[in-house]
Amino acid sequence: MKQIGFLGLGVMGLPMALNIVKGMGQAIVGYDTMPERLEQFTAGGGKAVSDPAEIYRTCDVILQMLPTHATISASIEQAVALGKPGNIIVDCSSAAPDIIQSLYPKVKAAGMSLLDSPVSGGNPMAQAGTLAIMTGGDKEAFDAVKPILSCMGKPVYTGSSGSGDVTKLVNNMIGGAILAAIAEGYAFAAKAGIDLQTTFDATRCGFAGGPMYDNKVPMVIHRNYTPGARVAVHRKDILNAKHYAHKLGVDLPVTDVVLNIMDWMNDNGHINEDQAAMVKYFEDKMDVTVGSED
DSSP: OOOEEEEOOSTTHHHHHHHHHHHHTSOOEEEOSOHHHHHHHHHTTOEEOSOTHHHHHHOSEEEEOOSSHHHHHHHHHHHHHHSOTTOEEEEOSOOOHHHHHHHHHHHHHTTOEEEEOOEESHHHHHHHTOEEEEEESOHHHHHHHHHHHTTTEEEEEEESTTHHHHHHHHHHHHHHHHHHHHHHHHHHHHHHTOOHHHHHHHHTTSTTOSHHHHHHHHHHHTTOOOOSSBHHHHHHHHHHHHHHHHHHTOOOHHHHHHHHHHHHHHHTTOTTSBGGGGHHHHHHHHTOOOOOOO
């Protein structure tokens, strides 16, 4: 049985790793910089280590869910330096496609495989094991780790190296536009003086409806901005999309609007709230309060 390691046991990474423990029926090895997360991982049946080098040296499959391009790149470099031929590195983080594409040849030269395998669905779907998983890289490596990825959600092979990250950017560009439209629509409804719950009941089964609508609109109505998916994390993907669009030589006018809203959220201290809090931008612009906490 292959030894599995997981780096980055945060809001998303911890439930993802624990679902692998449950699904694979083995105590996978995990590392995080926060001791309390290691304790939670151990309590869930994982094997915590205090040094990530142990994962790089001993594990055949190394999954990582890391926050920045610097940490993503440094971890992959270490996995190559300390690991062995045949290892499969799976980056589940949200990264700009060219970051993974630049590392792919170095990993291949070491006799290893690198998959870009970002996820979508936020903490609720991470806990439920129902994440959307978009994976680029060598098909043989994907087939080898698909049973592991399936413990966390629904993996789909997207093509060559970097394609998983591109697919994730497409997902979050569209998701950001929908979130902005929801926020604007419900601020408009509040300004017009119509009942928000009635608006939701009347529209949720219409063309605007869907899983995101069902998830976010009640949060807007009840002013519940407890993060299931933080604006900060989504904004990082929007910035990655802008970065890659520049490389492709194209404009993203709708994404520019979303980034403007998220920049306002950042400038006004709301960046770590749930995406539903984007309604605050429109509250400010329309001089209206949307929903109530009671």
